Amino acid sequence: MKTVLAFIISIAGFGALFFIIDVILLNAQGLSFIFRG
């Protein structure tokens, strides 16, 4: 049961982290350090 809980918490935690990374990288300014155009 605790393992299932750990699995669900991990999905939520890492999901939130991925969401933040997505927002930063999808921001035009966030991308400008990679692309010149």
Added chain:
Amino acid sequence: MALSNKRLSIIKVVFSLSFFAFLLAVYFFASGQPVVSAPVLGALDYPATHGVNRRLAVWMAAQMHLWFAAFVLAVPILVLILEFIGVIKKDKRYDRVACEFLRVSITAFSLTAITGALLLLSLIVFYPQLMKYLASIFGPTALFYALFFLFESATLYAYYYGWGRMSEGSLKWVHLLIGLGLNTAGTGLMFVANAWVTFMMTPAGVDVSGVFNGNLWEAVNNHLWSPMNLHRFIANIAYGGSIVGAYAAYRYLSAANEKERAHYDWMGYTSSLIAIGALLPLPFAGYWLTAEIYSYSQQMGITLMGGVFAWLFIVQAVLIGALFLAANYYLWCGFGRGSYGERYLGYVKYIAFVIAICFLVWFTPHTLILTPTEARALGGQYHPYLGPLGLMPAKNTAVNIMLLFTFLSFLLYRRSHRTPTVAWAAYGKAAQAGLFTAAVINITFLGVYYGYFTNTLYKVASSVPQVATTLFVIVACLVIEAFMLRGAERTEFRWGRMPGRSQYALLLIAVSFTWLMGLMGFVRSAIRQHWHVYGVMRDASAEAFTPSIAYAAKVVSIGTIIFMSIIVFIFWLSSAGREASDE
């Protein structure tokens, strides 16, 4: 006797490398006179070829040179990494394999120089005006090229010949330093050559009529230079790993005893691990390269991805898909090396299913070649359900999920000889499973939402967080794994127990890489279309048209067969040399 042969062969290599460098430097300096603007060429500006197809001759010479150059630039990187690991781990196996890797590549060094000289000669003979124009801008870079070449030759000599003499104590560190110098020179060489090639695609430092403004750095640091440097650097490592993996497979299949089989099994695993490890970040470098092409010229980008060349990306998908299946198959076979491997065999069918689905999505074409009857039956040019899978967002999603599941195969492989014993192991595994699940959801969301329901800017940009997600999972999982496997129950891998068919997977990986490099290299070069230097210097020769994909595929396939035949000959030479020195 063996020593003098060794010395003789290395002298030949040094001589041929120096000869090529000398030839190039002399040409560039001799013709590096200021040119007012890019010449406007007519058909008569190209010398008669007496029946020789000039484009085909240059294409073949360039392709052969690039394959050999990729191999000889990559192997010293692998060698240095392995030698360093051997010193840190105090494991002589790494050192032995590193030395063997270098010996395999030695013959290829001479062939790199020979094919390079052939390429240079064919360019000067068939395209003198283009070479004159390039030399007028890049003349001074030839000095760096020649210096890098001479430094590479000298360090190669010292690195290979000094292996035995500098094997202990502080001398070993000096040897590593020489290896670093060898790699720095090799990478520098590639960067200089990349400047010439990328200038032809995305010229900078010149105006529309090709008048050079005198700022050489601007011409060198053009739009594609940095992404091309990164892409080729990573791809070369993957390529070198795959070719050495093929060598190990060749030796494994012809091994005379168990000890030899165990040695080459380990060598094959190590090199394929490096090849696949370098392949994982390669799509990111590819995105950067492509984004810079679009950023320089949308027209060029559309020719690349949306025109006739798009079909070559389907061929690419088939080849890379086959490559991933082969890599996964090799890892699954490797479960048998560990004592606990059997408990993971049940997962193989699920991983295979996901990879097969991703593979199918990846090579679904967007535009179909249809007869009018077929188009009527379909209700249009695109398939109503499968059509969306032909677009890049679907493919990016499939590729990233494929990378994740290949990494999962690798994680299970690593566990096949270890069982974690830490109290929190169950939670650690749950966290890893959660990480994979969240990543697959995120990658799918980015692909579907930003790929089909927002504007085009986000469609392209969403590929960046997709790759970032994949890379994050790889790093985070390895960190969790490292902590979780502290004090784990472990048994030794039983090397040499791989079935013979697994070795054919390694051979398939090497052939796929070679073929891919040829095909995609053609696309990269061909998007210049009828330009020598894109938008600046027009190609007026009779061969200035874009050949059909079928023709290009035939040329590259024949090139692949020739190159692989030479590589097999090099493997045979290397084995023969080893047997002779053993005797």
